[in-house]
Amino acid sequence: xxxxxxxxxxxxxxxxxxxxxxxxxxxxxxxxxxxxxxxxxxxxxxxxxxxxxxxxxxxxxxxxxxxxxxxxxxxxxxxxxxxxxxxxxxxxxxxxxxxxxxxxxxxxxxxxxxxxxxxxxxxxxxxxxxxxxxxxxxxxxxxxxxxxxxxxxxxxxxxxxxxxxxxxxxxxxxxxxxxxxxxxxxxxxxxxxxxxxxxxxxxxxxxxx
Numbered sequence: 755x756x757x758x759x760x761x762x763x764x765x766x767x768x769x770x771x772x773x774x775x776x777x778x779x780x781x782x783x784x785x786x787x788x789x790x791x792x793x794x795x796x797x798x799x800x801x802x803x804x805x806x807x808x809x810x811x812x813x814x815x816x817x818x819x820x821x822x823x824x825x826x827x828x829x830x831x832x833x834x835x836x837x838x839x840x841x842x843x844x845x846x847x848x849x850x851x852x853x854x855x856x857x858x859x860x861x862x863x864x865x866x867x868x869x870x871x872x873x874x875x876x877x878x879x880x881x882x883x884x885x886x887x888x889x890x891x892x893x894x895x896x897x898x899x900x901x902x903x904x905x906x907x908x909x910x911x912x913x914x915x916x917x918x919x920x921x922x923x924x925x926x927x928x929x930x931x932x933x934x935x936x937x938x939x940x941x942x943x944x945x946x947x948x949x950x951x952x953x954x955x956x957x958x959x960x961x962x963x
Contacts, residue, residue, distance in 0.1 A: 768920065768921075806830075819849070921943070
């Protein structure tokens, strides 16, 4: 089991991340809640991870907070909820807000997340209610080391089309339909934002802080 990785970020394209750990490149998927706190490409980061072993693939997921990984693992145990929906939930809201949604039975907020209909939201409320105590205290482990070099994640003139394309691709990967992802991305793009900033603005526009 791979539970933790520390290395240099050599590629970011939400929700995908490439991490160089002592010369070995690890491909991970991470929720936007983790991407928002990552240093630029070239920076060093420590992530807690979850390894999902399937018949056709071994999939590695990275999280900046142990609390988020605990929630992700608990979500995977809910009937009808897989890794894709788990990442969408953690991209649309942090663990604390999700816990409040469950405690307050806020079905409306949950159904704003792509891939979650009313029945799935109701199932989440029922099945997650008794699992909330297992969610960790939530210390942050994602951090750039002092003096870590910066890199290509900084927005520069002329980079906006690529940032917008990456943001739209990420929104599609999170479960939004291509037309909706394009509309959301273009509405959130001001020509200077990074892909992460476009995604954050787009999700906030649908009340998913």
